Amino acid sequence: MSDRVSLESFYDGRDCLVTGGLGFLGSNLCRALVRLGARVTVVDSLIPEYGGNLWNVHDIEDRIEIQFSDVRDVPAMRYLVGGRQVIFNLAGQVSHVDSMVDPYTDLEINCRAQLSMLEACRASNRNVKILYAGTRQQYGRPRYLPVDEQHLVQPTDVNGINKMAGEWYHILYANTYGMRATSLRLTNSYGPGMLLKHGRQGFIPWFVRKILLGEPIAIYGTGEQKRDMNYVEDVIDAFLRAGATDATDGEVYNLGGDEVVSLLEFTETLIDVAGGGRYEVTPFPEEMRRIDIGDYYGSYEKLRAATGWEPRVPLRDGLARTLAYYRENRSHYIEPSEEG
């Protein structure tokens, strides 16, 4: 499709709800929706350890409505989903490690809250389009590469299991009640707005933090584990495209990156783009080794066929834009007390 034009004509004036809208993906999505002319309401409860950060929307805060609410709050969500045309359901507990320490909170957010969101839509807004953020973690350790949507799912941590259940509720409600839900299974996403204050939301933000602080990056295992990754602009483009068509109703899609790199290669690229930095290869900490999945990269052919999506931002460019953002906005992502 002539992408920009058709997305604009679809989203202009459209009433969109973004759960987790102050987080990394949510805030970037809000920015894109505002540019396309959508009416945007954010739901975010700013749970301290999670990714919500008001600075992520400081440039658009007068053009969006922010509801400080938790997706676990059934009555509030019941009200807030009413009348929306598109819901981007991005709120979630995303830390694999945290899910093993406190499986119940992960269950409440990633399962129960998803059910109550869907029940609320079924009761009062059955035609709304719902986009769910799934994760490659659902596949567990790949049996073949690249991983496509026919691959067995066998999550290796509580978060992967609960995200899987959350996704299936969406697809079930689509199949059973004719609701319009779609899941995108994200691979490693990166870019401006990531949480940097702890290392429990994936390796990329943690490595970026290490670069900013001038500390050595610790690579676990051999560093040969392969990964693909998507710059946030491409991830948001996938959500926007999937949200703008009926063709994706009831379907599940992988995202994926064209550049498959080892952790070592990734780190060397990051250091090169940053103009400095260092790393060391160290054994896995036990709690990380247990849930490591080896090599992973995905096929996005199904999504391309349905929406024309493909990743456009090369890794070096994405990393350069990411580092530039954090260098300019550093104090909003790294506490003064954390500075060396």
Place this chain on the structure above:
Amino acid sequence: MSDRVSLESFYDGRDCLVTGGLGFLGSNLCRALVRLGARVTVVDSLIPEYGGNLWNVHDIEDRIEIQFSDVRDVPAMRYLVGGRQVIFNLAGQVSHVDSMVDPYTDLEINCRAQLSMLEACRASNRNVKILYAGTRQQYGRPRYLPVDEQHLVQPTDVNGINKMAGEWYHILYANTYGMRATSLRLTNSYGPGMLLKHGRQGFIPWFVRKILLGEPIAIYGTGEQKRDMNYVEDVIDAFLRAGATDATDGEVYNLGGDEVVSLLEFTETLIDVAGGGRYEVTPFPEEMRRIDIGDYYGSYEKLRAATGWEPRVPLRDGLARTLAYYRENRSHYIEPSEEG
């Protein structure tokens, strides 16, 4: 293996906990365990709409200990799992239709309570062997037949999703913490002790009830849907074998039946064995059609390879024993007020 001898030598004197032990499968399992010389404690909360029924254990009640407790009760379960050698974790919400009407209760029992059981064992009884009762419903509509364990799982109702998550928690805790959990994915199980008072726990008990009451059996759709089934004695044998070996730790197994029959053939066999009865083929009620899975039958090759298990009771024999039981114990399964 020389089955009876080796099961006896394994279970004799062994401390076993059976959750859902007053239900259909649980009570039959308790009876078998008592015969093998095990020390048996039952956990059951006798939720009125579920399958627990004290009559199911009336012949062994002085040889088992019954704890009237709910698997959702975290402190009680934490105490009750202590010191056990084998836990047969059979408690669950099993109605597909109920799970669509009240998805939250299904979530609490089939997900949260499973997590808390596993957390309790991880904290205080990490070496216990845990047997989980999974279900063929996890596979959803089969893509090929017979369904083996490599088949994609794609549940078609909330119960299937939550049972799937419950199973994965077990396997995850096995893989991650070295715990000894095994899941058996059951197909249609039948025999003495099934709940007959409503039709939301599968078609076999409902059809048996209709025979007993002299009412016509309603077959939905065309009646051509194929199914396999296991007599309860075979199901219990599978649990006992899987529980008696380390080889099954961390693994998932299908059960399955050698006789694959259509619903029509099943019904005609049932009527023939019963010596009378009638049926009518009628369109699917909407809430049933939505979650119907078409033909299903499974391969039990993996379980046979690991444990030597195979089904032994032919359908006609199993149905004859089932009907004989209910004719003798009718008043404990059908309320006087329900009698015509």
